[in-house]
Amino acid sequence: MSLYTPKELDYINSEFERMLAVYMQSNPNGNEDVVRRAYAFALDAHNGMRRRSGEPYIFHPISVAMIVANEIGLGATSISCALLHDVVEDTQHTSEEIEALFGKKIASIVSGLTKLKGATTFQEKSLQAENFKKLLLTMSEDIRVILIKIADRLHNMRTLESMPARKQYRIAAETLYIYAPLAHRLGLFNIKQELEDLAFRYEQPEAYLSIFNTLEEAHTKRDELFNRFSEPIKTKLNSLGIEFEIKHRLKSVYSIYRKMQEKNVTIDSIFDITATRIIFEPQPNIAEKTQCWNIYSAITDIYRPRPDRLRDWVSTPKANGYEALHSTVMGPDGLWFEVQIRSRRMDEIAEKGYAAHWKYKSDTDANAKENELERWLKRLREFLDNPQADAIEFLDDFKTNLFATEIMVFTPKGEMKTMPTGSTILDLAYEIHTHLGTHCIGGKVNHKTVGLSYKLQSGDQVEILTSTKQQPREEWLDFVVTARAKAKLKDAFRDVRRTVIKAGELILQDTLTKLNLTDNSPTMKTLLAHFKIQKREELLFLIGKEKIDMAEINHLFIQSKPDRTLSQRLFSAFARSDKKVQPNKKPGITPGNREAIVISDDTSVFSFKVAACCNPIPGDPVIAYFDEQDQLILHHRKCDQAIELLATYGNRTTDAIWTSHKINAYVGTIKIDGLDRVGMLNDISAAISGTEKVNMRSVHIETDNGSFTGTISLSVFDTGALNGIIKKLLAVKGIQSVARIGHNNGSTL
Numbered sequence: 001m002s003l004y005t006p007k008e009l010d011y012i013n014s015e016f017e018r019m020l021a022v023y024m025q026s027n028p029n030g031n032e033d034v035v036r037r038a039y040a041f042a043l044d045a046h047n048g049m050r051r052r053s054g055e056p057y058i059f060h061p062i063s064v065a066m067i068v069a070n071e072i073g074l075g076a077t078s079i080s081c082a083l084l085h086d087v088v089e090d091t092q093h094t095s096e097e098i099e100a101l102f103g104k105k106i107a108s109i110v111s112g113l114t115k116l117k118g119a120t121t122f123q124e125k126s127l128q129a130e131n132f133k134k135l136l137l138t139m140s141e142d143i144r145v146i147l148i149k150i151a152d153r154l155h156n157m158r159t160l161e162s163m164p165a166r167k168q169y170r171i172a173a174e175t176l177y178i179y180a181p182l183a184h185r186l187g188l189f190n191i192k193q194e195l196e197d198l199a200f201r202y203e204q205p206e207a208y209l210s211i212f213n214t215l216e217e218a219h220t221k222r223d224e225l226f227n228r229f230s231e232p233i234k235t236k237l238n239s240l241g242i243e244f245e246i247k248h249r250l251k252s253v254y255s256i257y258r259k260m261q262e263k264n265v266t267i268d269s270i271f272d273i274t275a276t277r278i279i280f281e282p283q284p285n286i287a288e289k290t291q292c293w294n295i296y297s298a299i300t301d302i303y304r305p306r307p308d309r310l311r312d313w314v315s316t317p318k319a320n321g322y323e324a325l326h327s328t329v330m331g332p333d334g335l336w337f338e339v340q341i342r343s344r345r346m347d348e349i350a351e352k353g354y355a356a357h358w359k360y361k362s363d364t365d366a367n368a369k370e371n372e373l374e375r376w377l378k379r380l381r382e383f384l385d386n387p388q389a390d391a392i393e394f395l396d397d398f399k400t401n402l403f404a405t406e407i408m409v410f411t412p413k414g415e416m417k418t419m420p421t422g423s424t425i426l427d428l429a430y431e432i433h434t435h436l437g438t439h440c441i442g443g444k445v446n447h448k449t450v451g452l453s454y455k456l457q458s459g460d461q462v463e464i465l466t467s468t469k470q471q472p473r474e475e476w477l478d479f480v481v482t483a484r485a486k487a488k489l490k491d492a493f494r495d496v497r498r499t500v501i502k503a504g505e506l507i508l509q510d511t512l513t514k515l516n517l518t519d520n521s522p523t524m525k526t527l528l529a530h531f532k533i534q535k536r537e538e539l540l541f542l543i544g545k546e547k548i549d550m551a552e553i554n555h556l557f558i559q560s561k562p563d564r565t566l567s568q569r570l571f572s573a574f575a576r577s578d579k580k581v582q583p584n585k586k587p588g589i590t591p592g593n594r595e596a597i598v599i600s601d602d603t604s605v606f607s608f609k610v611a612a613c614c615n616p617i618p619g620d621p622v623i624a625y626f627d628e629q630d631q632l633i634l635h636h637r638k639c640d641q642a643i644e645l646l647a648t649y650g651n652r653t654t655d656a657i658w659t660s661h662k663i664n665a666y667v668g669t670i671k672i673d674g675l676d677r678v679g680m681l682n683d684i685s686a687a688i689s690g691t692e693k694v695n696m697r698s699v700h701i702e703t704d705n706g707s708f709t710g711t712i713s714l715s716v717f718d719t720g721a722l723n724g725i726i727k728k729l730l731a732v733k734g735i736q737s738v739a740r741i742g743h744n745n746g747s748t749l
């Protein structure tokens, strides 16, 4: 008996049939039966459930199935799993039932998509990271798990508006941090772009809207320009008898934003905000590569190319399988146009990524190209073989190892090895053979002797130097980057570790005896909770290493039971109020109505630190993060670190409102550029010292051939004061730009 109205049920069924039709159209002999059975089961299991927005829950799995079928191009098994993906998590049904009804394969994929259960308590390291690790474990067995998860995330991002405001940031950050790079790595370019744009829209609504609106305004002008640019190309390619399609595409809002940040420029200075794409139907018996270059040649007969912008991913495809020939040419009015040349096959791979690769697997030469992805998966499996790493460490390693761009180095025999960027001599040694790693004492790079921690560069020719006397050392863990080297090192330390743990156990017992305690489970629980350590062994190890002060343990048990910490009180308050949050009319675009803690001058309410990576000042949009010691740290919302924290420690972060301060001053750093002239420095300092309540802390100016750049650190009370100074400086004759920067990294805020 359906708990939905007949009208709703009609709509549900028609959405399902629409999805099924998309699948059947490209797979006329597909397994319709299993998809229908999965649908019937899911519909019944979610009967009566509704999403936050009020619509029947089943629309979500159907939409995910649609993305899986239409945008990723997967088959009946994946579509069925997409339909069933929330059944085990959200209903009474079990994995065993799924297995009995749909078989082992579907059951194992669905279980990979089911989140770990468990309350998010404060002691817990990070449930987000644990869940992600589980996802990857299942993915290494069947990549469809991650593809469906990406589809699930995409639909959640598309419907993020109905989520409570506080969760929007967390989900958006996690999407930027993990899911978009993952989609990219699997070659799902369109999905990656959409994920980034959606996440960006919720992360930084103002910045998003400003770019979006600028692009909208220039819409008609761009179309006209494209027509003028493409007409001669069309004529020429037609005369050559080439069958093709030409279109222009706006780059994503997020990629334009990144470019503005990287180059520290405004949107007007970014010329290549569109890309022209030529997709040709390959002629038989001529290599696609040759046909790409023929089209390139035809275009450059008309427009002059910019030699430094030629990218040949036809001869050497990107690691994620992308193939195309990119060139930038000068079009009408002296404007630069990026042109991407692809065959129909290359285009499909670019649009659908991984799934499209399998479709072309029968091509003999496609097999060789697939190895890149295979290799990546192999590395992932290796990486998951390391059971020691905790989830957060794992996530870190995963980011550096599997999303890193790669470098290629050569052995003395000319053999090529691909390594993640940042790899050292020692990483390479372990990559080649464990024995080489264990006994490595350094290397020769391009015939020059270097140390173990030397960072390899692409193109280096490397020889590993060993000595039988060498033994692995703990400090090696500080610089190796590959998961393989880390795992091998940890293996080697395990024996040593056992001895340290034993010593730690004796020290602890000794201390506890003096306190009239034993190391029974309540005592251990208290200790682990206090030091925020998960395993008993880890605690004993740290004690054995003398990394833990025994006085602190004494103190812990002598002291009366401590009150709940500030953050615990704060977050339990949030947990209660969360349920009462009403969906906003237009959430994500209206910051300010989110729940947030308010930071004021009164430090007895909140004592806090300002993060050194971004140095926010009062008035900045900030997030609050409670670290392991329960210390409140404020990060600028635009800080990369903040995004990482939201993505991995979402339960320890929250919005904060930092109002203008009148008691404490903070450091704001600005960068200025301009033309050098006599008296410039004087005028700059006059502008600053003439402003009340602003003090100059340091100045650093460099001149070069008549122009200068400078960095000035100021002590100010809030953003208002800093913006005032920026305005004042901009009025100084000869100064061309003044921008606030983050403290350490120099990135623009």
Ligand code: MN
Residues within 6 Å of the ligand: 060, 085, 086, 152
């Ligand atoms: Mn879902």
